[in-house]
Amino acid sequence: MNDLATELKALADPVRLSILEFLLDPVQTCCASDEGVCACDFETILGLSQPTVSHHMKLLVQAGFVRARKRGRWVYYDLNREAFGALQKVLSRFASLPVLERG
């Protein structure tokens, strides 16, 4: 299937958008660290079961929008901002405004 469609599908879900919003501005949670937000925190934040959270995180990581780092028993997540920049650039073909280039 189209690669771009897969990426967009990863974003096109209210739960996953909530996850991204939280990663954008994480409030202090029980397992938080400077590594990122712990997987277990999303269960309480989203009110969803552990496997459901795991499923959504997997999609976001596979699409490249989120990075996962395993530390012992825990997995910490944070945003991969470059992926969003790349998507913006793809969309710029359709938009009237170009994306600002660095440098």
Add this chain to the structure above:
Amino acid sequence: MNDLATELKALADPVRLSILEFLLDPVQTCCASDEGVCACDFETILGLSQPTVSHHMKLLVQAGFVRARKRGRWVYYDLNREAFGALQKVLSRFASLPVLERG
């Protein structure tokens, strides 16, 4: 449901991405006019039935990415570039690069 998720969902489909690609750079087709691309042309371009095309166009129009104009029996479509610009701006919150502002 989340409004942004609905918009992204409208983009997150290979067929609809093909439609947008074609609207970005329309080659001459049987019913084309300066009004845009005729609905009937997409059937041959996409190899899909007329109701299926109608369904996809409806989603794209509802999400705001495409404009539809009825002229007699025909409906002509074209891109709504402002909608893509708005989406870029939403994504800029997550991206490392901001969207270039006009003016």
Add this chain to the structure above:
DNA sequence: CAAACTCATTGACATATTTATATCTGTCTA
């Protein structure tokens, strides 16, 4: 007005997606 034409809607069906329960894997610690 009737027939033809373009597109929209309805109904049906197959596939995909979201979610949870149960279970498995890997890691830590007592």
Add this chain to the structure above:
DNA sequence: TAGACAGATATAAATATGTCAATGAGTTTG
């Protein structure tokens, strides 16, 4: 090493989505 713990995977159910055949609605034209 045994038990507890964090997260992944398998399975299953409910819902959503993509597709087409049939039909409906509005427009043009003979």
